Amino acid sequence: MKLKRDFLICAIIIIIIIFLDIIINDHFEREMNVMQNNISDLQELVEENGNGKEKVEELKKNWERFDFIAAYYTEHNELEKVSLKLNLVKKNIEIGKNDMTVEYLEELKFLLNHICEKDKLSLKNIF
C-alpha cells in the first residue's frame, strides 16, 4: 500500500515536471519565432534606411508579453540583458543611428537564441 502511494507520488512529480517542460519549451519556441521574425523584418527595414519605429514597437510589445511569463522560469538577468538591448535599439532608431541599430539587433538575436538554447534538453546542456 505504502509502495503504491510512493510510486504514485513519484509518477505525479515526474509527469508534472515533464508536462511543464513541454509547455514551457513550446511557449519559448513560439514566442522566439515571432520575435526572431520581428528582428529580421526590422533589420531589413533599417538596412534599407526605412522607418523602423512601428516595427520596434511591435517587437517591444511582443517582448514584454514574453518577459512577463518567462520571468517564472528563466534567470532574470538574461531577460534584463534583452530588455536593455531592445531599449538601445529603440533609442537608436529614434535618433536615426542605423549602423548602431543593426549592431544591437545582431546582439539581440544572439541573446534570444542563447535564452532559447540554454534550457533545451540536450547533452551539451546536461554536461
Added chain:
Amino acid sequence: MLLVLIRTLVLYILVLFVMRGMGKREISQMQPYELAISIMIADLAATPMAELGIPIIYGIIPILGLLTMHILISMINMKSLRLRQFICGKPTILIYRGKIDENALKKENITINELQERLRGNNVANISDVEYAILETSGQVTVVPKPEKRLVTLEDLNIEAKYQGIPYELVIDGIIMDNNLRKIGKNYKWLKKEIEKFGYKPEEALLITVDANGNIFAQKKGVK
C-alpha cells in the same frame, strides 16, 4: 524585502513537506543517500531564497527531483537486498567474540581510540566486556556485551512480569483526546466523573493519563 520573505516562506513550506515525506530519522541515523539528499536540499533552497534574480522554480524543481529520487531509492531498498547493500552498505563487525577485528577497523578508518570512544558512548567502559561491536550502516555502533556482563532481566530471576502496556493521554492542555478515550473503551462521562474526584473538570487539566492498570495521573493547569 517582502519578496524575500514570501520566497522564504514558500521554500520553507516545500522543504518541510519534503523532509516530512522523507521520514522521521535523526541526522545521525540517516543512511548515506539520505544524508546527501538532505544536504543538497538545504543548499538548493537557500540559493533562490536570497537571490531575487533566480526564479523560485529553480529551487522547487530540483527539490522535487531529489524527493523523487529519495522515494525511488527507498522503494528499491525495500525490494532488493543486493541494491540495498550497494546503496546503504553492510554492517561491519568491529569486535567479534571479544576480539577486535583489525582489518575491519582499517577498512572503516576507525582507530582504536575512536572505537573506545564509541563503546563508552554505549555505556561500556571496559573493552573486555564486549562480545560483539557492530558498526551499523547509519554509522552508529551497536554493542552486545558478554553474557556475564549483561544486565539482569526478570526472566533471569524467573519472575513473571505484570502487563503494563502504555499509558494513554486523555487530556493534553485541556483538550480531550476522544480517540484515546475510545481506544480504552471509555467516554467523556467516565472521564469527568474520575477527574471530579481531583476537584476540577477535565478541561482544566494540563495532562491526564491512564495506564493499563487503570491508574490515573492528573495535573491541573497553572499549578506550581
